[in-house]
Amino acid sequence: MIKLLKWLSVLSSLGMLFVLIGGALVTKTESGMGCGRSWPLCHGQIIPSNITPELIIEMAHRLVSGGVGLFVLVLSILAWRYIGHIRETKLLAFLSIFFLVAQGLIGAAAVKFGQSDFVLAMHFGISLISFASIFLLTLLIFEIDRKFDADSLYIDRGLRVQFYSLAIYTLVVVYTGALVRHVGASVVCSGWPFCDNSSPLAFGSFNMYEWVQMGHRFAAGLIFVWVAYLFVRIRKQYKSKGVMRSGWNLALILMILQVFLGAMIIVTQLNLFIALLHALVIACFFSLLTYFILLSSRSAKYDKTK
Structure with a gap:
């Protein structure tokens, strides 16, 4: 089980890093509205008919975020169960899920209803906290302290x-x-x-x-x-x-x-x-x-x- 946790933690950390950088890519290329006001679908379609670079960037970011979310959820549940005796595990598992969900909700709300620039600016910071939580959970699993x-x-x-x-x-x-x-x-x-x-x-x-x-x-x-x-x-x-x-x-x-x-x-x-x-x-x-x-x-x- 520890071997599985190690693989899950590495994949989750790398995946969350892609989510974080992907979110920055969406902002910097102004692709946030690449799928219009539709979420989680793109222009109300599973496979959009009018493909644009902005649509590809936004849709790829959503798919990666969703996939990484599943990895993080499984990692948090298994870590809670099998290494929950380590003092920081449960808090980090909770923070990993909480802030990952929070950033997803902010992104979805921005697409569906629009948000002010001051609210949208919080998105990257929330992603940063989520990534750091997953990163620390990975260190615990690999027993980096002892090393x-x-x-x-x-x-x-x-x-x-x-x-x-x-x-x-x-x-x-x-x-x-x-x-x-x-x-x-x-x-x-x-x-x-x-x-x-x-x-x-x-x-x-x-x-x-x-x-x-x-x-x-x-x-x-x-x-x-x-x-x-x-x-x-x-x-x-x-x-x-x-x-x-x-x-x-x-x-x-x-x-x-x-x-x-x-x-x-x-x-x-x-x-x-x-x-x-x-x-x-x-x-x-x-x-x-x-x-x-x-x-x-x-x-x-x-x-x-x-």
């Missing part, structure tokens, strides 16, 4: 608070990035890092779209500084803990890559491949961060038992 000797790791309270706060703030930054896409502000600024490098402080002339774009850049800049600070702190404080050092080496690399890709989106005028890679990197970073939150929760439990 990296994370059971002997104690994370102090101050650093735990930093991890929790950074995770919440990351979702805020993700939301602002999704809002940039949904309101059509992706390339409203021609310069980088400022909206107009020739007049970097001309904030008074900004329109709403420029404020949305620059608000996201400022938020992203803060998260980069925060990750760099934690990287330096962890290198000093946990120099003998390989899981901490390796993890935050990777976290800093991912954040540097994320900033670079954000700049390249502007330089290339919204190149689709770069934009999708931008979404993939933040998904990897957030999932890595949630792993350290899992370790932090175990340290918090240790505090209570002392």
Whole structure:
């Protein structure tokens, strides 16, 4: 059964990653209405007669999401039953299903009834939480903690608070990035890092779209500084803990890559491949961060038992 759980967890994690990137592809190619106001059918048909690129993208995203949903459901039920004794299993199984259903309902509601840009911007963040939950469930199944000797790791309270706060703030930054896409502000600024490098402080002339774009850049800049600070702190404080050092080496690399890709989106005028890679990197970073939150929760439990 454990072997089956491993296969299911890997397939579910990879599948959810495709769902996440597929959702970004739908948004970036403006394919959300590729099937019209019909859901779950496409233009009210099982096999549509008028095939367009937007229809193919939207329909493929729906099919992949539905298939992955079945995998996640089976994985959650089996994990609950067979490894439910592991402390985090039941919560992660519930979160995996809950947020996967939530993102599906938001997507369906957007098709059937329409939604404001501010509501639609939540979709990617919800997908991110669902992916992270499935990813952590996969790590539990593979007993990743034992492999990296994370059971002997104690994370102090101050650093735990930093991890929790950074995770919440990351979702805020993700939301602002999704809002940039949904309101059509992706390339409203021609310069980088400022909206107009020739007049970097001309904030008074900004329109709403420029404020949305620059608000996201400022938020992203803060998260980069925060990750760099934690990287330096962890290198000093946990120099003998390989899981901490390796993890935050990777976290800093991912954040540097994320900033670079954000700049390249502007330089290339919204190149689709770069934009999708931008979404993939933040998904990897957030999932890595949630792993350290899992370790932090175990340290918090240790505090209570002392």
